[in-house]
Amino acid sequence: MSMIEASKKSFDKQGFMKTLGAEIISFEKGIVKIQCTLNDTLTQQHGYFHAGVITSISDVACGYAALSSMPEGSDVLTVEFKTNFIRAANTNTIIAKGEVIKAGKTLTFCEGVVTDASEKIIFATMQATMICLKPTE
Amino acid sequence: MSMIEASKKSFDKQGFMKTLGAEIISFEKGIVKIQCTLNDTLTQQHGYFHAGVITSISDVACGYAALSSMPEGSDVLTVEFKTNFIRAANTNTIIAKGEVIKAGKTLTFCEGVVTDASEKIIFATMQATMICLKPTE
Amino acid sequence: MSMIEASKKSFDKQGFMKTLGAEIISFEKGIVKIQCTLNDTLTQQHGYFHAGVITSISDVACGYAALSSMPEGSDVLTVEFKTNFIRAANTNTIIAKGEVIKAGKTLTFCEGVVTDASEKIIFATMQATMICLKPTE
C-alpha cells in the first residue's frame, strides 16, 4: 500500500473528519487539500466557520502531507501547531492546503493555508510540526 | 447583562460547541473551564480525542476567559493560538481551562491547558491572543 | 518623512541591531530584508548562528515590513512570533526576509524566512503579529 493510499485509509478512520463533513479533494506527495462546507453545526457566535473547524482541517491536511512523505508503514502525530486568523471565514466553503516545508527522519515541518473556494482569500495560516512514528515503534 | 452572562449567551450561539457536546463547567472572571466527553464523532485515527477537538475547546475557554475581562458590550475574536500536544488524549473526558495572563485594552493574552477529568494529566497547552471588539465598533 | 525613511531611522536607533552587525539590504513597502554575517559573538555551542540571532533579525525584518505599511507617524511593536528551526544555520551569511501577509488597522500579520546568502536554503520560518501604535496614542 502506497503512503497516499495509507493516508486516505487513515483519514477515513477519523470520526471527527466525518463530523466536519471534511473531504480530501487533492492528494499528492507532500501536498494535501481538504474541503469543508458550512452548515450550522460548524459555526462560531456570528455564524461563520469556527476557528476550531478551520484549524482542524488545516492540521489534518498538514498531517497527511507529512505522512505521504514518510517511509511506508509510518504513522504521524501532531507535535504542535500555530494558527493565525487573518480574517473572519465568512464564506460557504473553505479549503485547507497542507504542504511539507522540510521532511526529516523524525520531524516534518509543514505549512497550512485555509482559503475560500477560489483559493484566493486567505482566512488562516498555520505552521505545524509533525512527528513520524516508525513502523517498528 | 454582566460579561459572564454575555459570555454564556455567546457560547450558546456557537453551533460548533453543540456539535462537540462541549459544556461550560466553571465560569469566573478571567478563568473558564469547558468539558467534553469522548464519542466516535470526535476521534482521530487511533480512537482518541482529535487534536482539533482539544484545540477547539481550549480556544473557546481562552476566548470567554478574555471576554469575561472586557468592558460590557464587547465581543471577542481569536487573533492566533499555538497548541502543544504533550501526550495522546487517551481518556473519556477532557477539560480545557482558559485563563487570562494579561488583559489589555485591545489585546488579551491567555493560556489554555487541556487535561483529563482529574485535571492532573496534561494533554495539551495553548497560548492564545484575543482581540477586543469594542461596543462602538 | 515617508514610512520607509521612518523605518530606517527607527532601525538605526536599535542598539541590538548594531550588536548583531545587522544591515538592511532591501526595503520596499511590505517587504524588508536584513543580513547578518557570522562571527564568534553570534554563535551557539556548535559554532553556528544562534537561534536567537536568527529570530532577532527575522523579527526586525517583519516589524519594519509591517511599519512600512502603516500610516505616517505610526510606530510598531511585536505582539508575538513563532519560529521554526528547519535546519542548523551552518553558513557564513544569513538573510531574513520579512513580508506582510495582511495589514490591518490595528494588527499586521507577517511571515519571515531566514536563508543563506543565495536565499535558497531555508534555516527558519517565522509567523509574527505586529501592532500599530498610532500617531495620536
Next chain:
Amino acid sequence: MSMIEASKKSFDKQGFMKTLGAEIISFEKGIVKIQCTLNDTLTQQHGYFHAGVITSISDVACGYAALSSMPEGSDVLTVEFKTNFIRAANTNTIIAKGEVIKAGKTLTFCEGVVTDASEKIIFATMQATMICLKPTE
C-alpha cells in the same frame, strides 16, 4: 560529567551568550534561570530590552532545562518556539526561567517566562519544543 555540568559547559561555548552578558543564576534538573542586564548594546528603538534578547535568553533557559533532563552525553537543539510579548521590558535586569513541562525520549516541551529582577512582572512567555540528539547519533 553530570548533565548539569554538561549544560554549563555547553552554555560557556555559546559566543552569543557572552555577547548578551547572559549568566546562569540557577540550575536544577528541569529548571534553569538566566539573567541579563540592560546596556545600550541590547536595546530596541525605545531603549528597552530588544524582543530578540528576551527571546534568546528564554530559548537558552528552556534548552538547558531540557538538556539537564536528558540522558548523559545528549545534546539539545531547538525545534521551534513561540514568544508572547506581554509588556515592554522597561527595566534594568531581566530573568528568563525555563522549565520542562514534559520530557520525552525524543522531544521535550518547555515553558519560558521572562520577568524583571523580582520575578513578579512578566514581560514575555514562551512555549518551546526541544529535540534530544542522542550520544550515538
